[in-house]
Amino acid sequence: MAASLSDYRAALTTPGAAAPVCASVIGRFPIAMHSLATLLYVREVEGSYAVAGAVSASLLVGTAVGTVVQGRVLDRLGPTRPMLLLVGVYLVAVAGLIACIEARTALPLTLAVAVLTGLATPAFEGSSRALWSDLVPPGPRREAAYTYEAISLETFFILGPALAAVLVLATPWPGTAVVVAASAEIVGTTWFALTAAVRRRSARIRDSRRAGSLPVEGGLLGVFRRPGLRTVALASLGFGLVAGTAEVGVMAATAFAGSPAAGGVLLSLWSLVSVLTGVLYGLRPWPRPLHLRMPVLLAGFGVLVTAMGLVSPIGSLALLTVVMMAAGALITPQVTAHSLGVEQTAPADSATEAFNWMVMAAVLGVSAGQALSGTMIDLLGPGGYALGGALGIVVAGLLWLRRGTIAATDPARVPVGAAP
Template identity: 50%
Template sequence: MSESVSPSDYRSALSAPGAAAPVITSLLARLPIAMIGLALLLYVEQETGTFAAAGLVSASTLTGVAFGSVLQGRVMDRVGPTVPLLVMSGIFTVLVAAEIAAIEMGATVTVLTVLAFTVGLTEPMTGPASRALWTQLLPPGAVRDAAYSYEAISMEVFFILGPGLAGLLVAMPWPGTGVVAGSACMVVGSVGFACTPAARRHRPLPQERPTGSMLGALATPGMRTVAVAALGFGALLGMVEVAVPAAAEEAGKPALGGLMLSVLSISSVIVGILYGMRPWPRPMHLRLPALLLGFAALIALLALPGTLWGLGLALLLAGSLITPQSTAHSVALELAAPVGTATEAFGWVITAVTLGAAAGQSLSGHLVERSGPPLAFVVAGAIGALLALALWLRRATLLPSTIHSEATLATM
C-alpha cells in the first residue's frame, strides 16, 4: 500500500539532489505528448482535405507510440536511458522530416500512414525514463509516492496544453508548424534529459537486471492486472473524447467540444493533489477496481444532462478520478513490476492506455453515429464496470504476499 503524501513531500521530491535537471528537461520533452498526433492529423487534413486520411495517419502514430514505449523501455532497463534516448531522438528527427516531405509532395495515404507509424515508434520515451529515475533519486516512501503523483499530474497538464497548442499552431500560415514545433520540443527535452548527470549515472545493478522472460514486465500476474486497469482507463477516456465533441456539435456549438474536454483535466489536477494526501481505498488491490468503477459510474452519468452547461458540470465531476487512477497505476508498478523492469513496466501502462483509447474512440464513433452521445456514455460506463469486475476478480495478484511469492520464484 502507498503512503499518504503532503505538500512538503512534493517539495522534497522536486528539490532532491540531482532532480532539478531531469525534472526541467523531462517537462520540455513531454509537453508535446498530446500535441504531435493531433498536429499531424490537422496538418494532413489541411493538405489532403479529408479527415478519413488524417485520422488514419494519426491512429498509425498512436499505434507506433504503443509499441515503441515498450520496446524502448525494455532497452533502457538494460543499458540505462542515455544512449536509447539520444539514438531515438536522432532517428525521430529524420523520420519527422521524411513525413513532412511526404505530405508536402502529396504522397499516398499508404506512405503517410507507414511513415506515421515509424514516427510514433521512435518518439523518445522520456516519460517512462523519468518515472524510473525516481527509484534512483529517492528511497521508497511518501516522498517517492509524491514524485509519482507529480508525474501523473504533470501529464494531465500537458494533455490540457498539447491539443490547444496544436490547434493554435495549425492556424499559422504553414499548417505543419505544430508538427515541427512539437517535435523540436520533444527532441530538445529528450536530449537534455539524456545528458543530465542523473540519467547518465542510471544503470541497473546486477541484481536488478531483468530476467530473460519473453513477456518482460508482463511476466507477473500483478503487472497484467495493472495493464488491465490502464486499458480500461484509456478506453473510457477514448469514448469520452469522441462523445463530448459530438454532443457539442449536436448542440450547434462544435467549437466548444475541445474546451469542454479540458474541464476534465481541471478537476483532475486539483483532486489529484488532494487525493495523494489521503488515498482511498488504502490497499492497492482494492484501489484499482474501486477507482475504475467510480470513474465508470461518473462517465455513465454524462448521459443525463440535457444542456452543454449540465454536461460541463458533469465532466468536472468525472475528471476528479482521472489523476487518482494515473497515480495509482504508477504506484502499483512498485508492487507488481518484476525486478529490473521499471521503465518497460511504465511503457506497458502507456501502451495499455493508448490502445484502450484507440479502441474507445473507434467504438464511441460508431455509437455516436448510430444513436448519439448519450448511448456512448452509457456503454462506456458498462464497459468500465465490467473491467472493474475483472480487476476485482484479479485482486489477489496485487496482494503483497502473492507478489512476494512471485518474486521469490522468479529468482530461483
C-alpha cells in the same frame, strides 16, 4: 502512507532533480498531444473522422510497441545513448508523416509512416519515474515523487490535447500542433538524456552489465509475465480507452453545439480538475486497498463518460461541463493507482520496462478510444462516443475478476511484520 506538501517540495528540490524534472515537463507534454494533433490535422485535410482516427490510431500503436521495446533497452543500456539516437530517427520519421498528410498519399502508406513515427517517438516516461529511485530514499518523499509523476503525466494527457485543439483551430495551418508536439519531444528528450543525473544512471547500468550483476527478465514478454503487472496494465488500458473516447467526443460535441473552440477550453478545465483532485488524493491515505480501488475508479470513470456521450446530442454545454468535470475528478486517482501498482508488482531493476508496459497499455487504450469514437461519431452523431465509456465499464468488470493478482502484493493485505 500519505505524503505532505513538504514531501512534494523536498522531492522536487532534491539535488540533481531540477534539470530532469524540467526536461521531462517539456518532453512528456506531447505524449497525448501528438495523437490528437495528428487526428485533427488529418481531419482538416481529409474531411473524415474515420480516416483521421485510423492515422492517429496507427501512430499510437507504433508508440505503444516502441515504448515497451525502448523500456527494455533503457533498463539494459542506460537512457542517454539510446535516447539521443532516437531523437534523430524521430525527426526524420515525423517529417515524413507530415509530408504524407500534405501530399494526401495513399492511406496504407500514410498508416505505415505513422506506425514508424510512433515506434521512433522517444519514450522516457518510465526513465523519468525510475530516476526517482536514484534521487530520493524510500518513504513519503519517494511516494510524493511518484504522485507528482502521476499528476504531471495525467496533466499532459489532458492539457496536451487541449493545446492541440487550440493550435489546429486558431492557426492558419492545421499541422502547426504536430510541429509543436514534435519540437517539444526533441528538445525535452535531448535535454533529459544529457542531464547529470541521467548520465550517472546510464554509467551505473553499464557498469552493472559489464560486471554481470544486472538482473534480466527473459523472454519476449519480459517483466510483463508477472500476473499482477498484467492486471495493472489492464486498468491502464481501460483508462486510456475511456479517456481517448472522451477527447474526440468532446470536440465533436462542442462543434455540434455551435462552439468548436469550447472543446479545447473544456479539456483544459478537465486538466485543472484532475490536478486538484490528484493533489488531494496524495495528501491523505485512502481507506480501500489498491486492488479494490482500481476497478471501482475505472467503473465510475466509464459511467460518467457514458453520461457525457448521452447528454452531448442535447447541445447543452453547461450540462456537458458538469458531467465532464465530475469525470475529471477520477482521472489522477486512477493514474496514481497505476503507478503504485507498478511499484508493487514489478522488480526495481526492471522499473523502466514495467512502467512503460503501463504507458503502452494507456496509449493503446487511447488509440482504440479515439478510433472508435471517430467512427461512432461519423455513424451516430455527437453522442456516438458513449460506447467508449460503456466499454470502460466492461473492462472494469474484468479488472474486478483479476483483483486477486494484485491483492497478493498489496501492502494493505500484508500483516504487520510479514514479508510482502
